[in-house]
Amino acid sequence: MSERHRGLWARTFTLIAMAALAAGCVARPVGDFGRAQPSVLHDQVMPYAGQLIATSRKEPVSNLNQTDQEREMHDRTWRFLIAAHSRDWMFDASVELQRTRIGSARDYRYGAERYYNWLRSTQYRSSPTRYNTVGRHILADIDTLPTTFQSICAVEEVDRQRRVALVELSGIEDSVAGNVAARHAENRWHIDWFVRALNYRYESYSYALDHLLVETPHEQSMSVDENLRRMRPWVDRANRGDFCSSNSGSGSGHGVTIPSRFQSMVYDKEVVVPK
Template structure:
């Protein structure tokens, strides 16, 4: 009840206060699946990052601004060191496993994001053929499209940052306890980074356009229209 109803409701209401795109329309099956797959990349990679996980979950539901859920580059490394035993070998394996799992999950995530973006294009196109279109309906459609684009941009940025955290931990572990086990995570990271780069083909613009103070804005009444920031949907009556 809390995870499926209370937090999403509170998050949408709070996002409106922050000025973020927040639609109250029902989620499509693909949009729901996209949000489920986003969980992996929006949460800290290590389960011992307890405080960061709490903040990240609140930010994922948009109850707090994303700026308050900032994950330090060394957070994964600190949790890794804190959980270590008497041998560095399990730590090298953990980095390799986390990187490999991310790599495997990116392709289906990208496919789902492409399906959501295609549906959004159809949604906006369909607005042109609605006989009796209410202003609120058009606004809700624009807000949902902006919401989806901002989510995809956020996933892409966090996926890239996760790879940087893995490399940060690997480099320090290799210096602290150099051994042949470092080859496995290095290969896993080498395979992960080009997979993350495929997310750059998604037409969602930069994450900066989804700042906490950015919301869909109406087009000017007269004069040439300035191009909107990437990720912000401008809609007309």
């Protein structure tokens, strides 16, 4: 395909994507535990458009078949790239445009205050419920991190095996080697995106807890802080690129003890009786 025709197709599919966004159907459908659900639009149409657009931006684009491990990684990391419980702070639609490469990466622009702003604007019958909400969200992340790390480790092994095969097998065309390099770059970009998203979540939860302590002090904050302490080792492992360690994220030596927020706090112990 010529450069002119490629650019024409890219513009055409961009218009299709924008029309889908206007129709409110760009946000990717999710199932249990936030994992992505199959969709023709999201699994075929938009990725194809994204490949054309990424090619026009001179980015690496592979056409290798996706392995089961790569598909599993994409499905498991998806819940960390969005937040179905609070769309306003994780931008489902723009994230889907980024995933399919129709749009460029935008997650660098997200601020940690968005989650707290969402909490403040959500009406609860009592202020401690906001602490419970943050605690549940952190636990949901912790519960799915082990299998998510395993899926990333499996993809790293697939990339390693591809590189070994290229070295050991003779007669492999240069175009295949180029495809392998492009797929490795794509996988690396996705893993790096997950790491940024995990850091963003941790920073958002921490920001929310600090500000809730100022706005509505309550002893429930202690359990949220403990959940953050449990999440921190996973964040540290992700930042080190340690996805294949056999140790759990909460193992000794893997975490960083964050300073306690509660040495001199005065807690509101009022019991709110539901009406």
